[in-house]
Amino acid sequence: MRPDLGPKPLLGYTDSILARVAERRSDQAFLAACAADGTRGTFAIGGELVVMRKTANGPDPLFRAEEARALAPTAETVFLGLAGKEGRFGIALDPEATKQLKERSDLLVTDLRSIAVQGLVGPEHLAPLAEAKALLAWHARHRFCANCGQPTKISQAGWKRECPACKVEHFPRTDPVAIMLAIDGERCLLGRAGRFVQNMWSCLAGFIEPGESIEDAVRRETLEEAGIVCGEVEYFASQPWPFPMSLMIGCHARATSSAITVDREELEDARWFSRDEVALMFTGAHPEKISIPPPIAIAHHIIRAWVEEGDGVFA
Ligand SMILES: [Zn+2]
Secondary structure (H helix, E strand, O other): OOOOOOOOOOOOOOOOOOEOOHHHOOOHHHHHHHHHOOOOOEEEEEOOEEEEEEEOOEEEOEEOHHHHHOOOOEEEEEEEEEEOOEEEEEEEEOHHHHHHHHHOOOEEEEEHHHHHHOOOOOHHHHHHHHHHHHHHHHHHHOOEOOOOOOEOEEEHHHOEEEOOOOOOEEOOOOEEEEEEEEEEOOEEEEEEOOOOOOOEOEOEEEEOOOOOOHHHHHHHHHHHHHOOOEEEEEEEEEEEEOOOOEEEEEEEEEEOOOOOOOOOOOOOEEEEEEHHHHHHHHOOOOOOOOEOOOOOOHHHHHHHHHHHHHHHHOO
16 A cells, blocks of 8 residues: 655745736836835845844844845845835845855855755745845846847846847846656656765756757657657646756656666666655655655655656646
8 A cells, every 4th residue: 555645745946925026127216115124125145055144033034135235245136026015135145255154153054955955944935035046146147248248237126137239138047947757657767867865766857958848858858868758748837946047847758668778978877666666765665765856846746746646647
């Protein structure tokens, strides 16, 4: 009998509490009023690191605007949206100066993966932090015009960069990644990359290429990485993945071949696992101590849905 996997955990970085109010992004009076109202509404991010204040109630990632600016030399400030009536902003700190902040006893400075995996902040902060990190990472890499090479200027409270020389407008990008579980009846295909923690196996994944549908990307990546042919592809869910600015698009796919050929450039190994065996990975009872990714990752949810619903994941 399959074990009961318990209540469904939250999928990290999703279900943002923020209203993005895109129509207010060029309203300078509104933005100034939001920034000046003295509330703690600013996330401070330096490269991969998020700065948080230590409080009696645990780490708090929100600063007053002037507190955030006093932490380290800063670059762009972006408007993320409204939490109720309070503005939320992200400010980019110099990454090297942010590393030095780890020395301060009143601050906790760590990366956004650790914050999510360890549950260091409430779920209400995770999606806004992901939004801030991805948007600020885009600014850090797009200070010059891709069309003519001249420096560009931030506008629309961070949602656009404009080139004063050639007038081209540049918008923040999101890189789509297909992440999928190939299924052959009562078994599924999991892979292991060398960078994974020991004994962890997961879904296969890869960037969707220009001119490619999600379904085609799922079939191509599964064929390239494991030599498995897939037919039907069913969308499951998506997740912002701000490392640095991806969108994970989760799918289930019906395998139509079974002989695995592993691409050793991409994967250490790939194997078929039975549904009963995968269920044991969720409860930590797998005989080879094999585990799957934590609930923060969409892979966990894609795999769990199949363990619980079997062929029901296909419409
Ligand atoms: Zn230009």
